[in-house]
Amino acid sequence: QVQLVESGGGLVQAGGSLRLSCAASGRTFSSYTMGWFRQAPGKEREFVAAISWNGGSTYYVDSVKGRFTISRDNAKNTGNLQMNSLKPEDTAIYYCAAKRGVYRDYASSYDYWGQGTQVTVSS
Secondary structure: OOEEEEEOOEEEEOOOOEEEEEEEEOOOHHHOEEEEEEEOOOOOOEEEEEEOOOOOOEEEOHHHOOOEEEEEEOOOOEEEEEEOOOOHHHOEEEEEEEEOOOOOOOHHHOOEEOOOEEEEEEO
16 A cells, blocks of 8 residues: 655746655555656646656656656655746646556556645746
8 A cells, every 4th residue: 555645836937847746655665656647627637757666767748858857766755756947738736646567657557646736837
């Protein structure tokens, strides 16, 4: 069982940066693939980024490549999403998620979810 709690969201101007954090409980967090998803009003939940259990592989949706960086620290049971050069279209609720096994980019494959943190980017 893994419990996830996100933090770090907020309001930022376009071009600014935010760093989201995901605190995990459970001794097996280090064995899970971790992902970040986002959901804007009226839209489906969208894959943003994922990182393998050991941090050796990372994956991004094309729209955030070069701007967002996913990382994790298994010793601290935490994951992060560094978001730079933010755009208004990045506005959404951001969710941290964890899954057993290899990376996937669809939400239904993830076993555990946080409650989400709001990110708002003003133009």
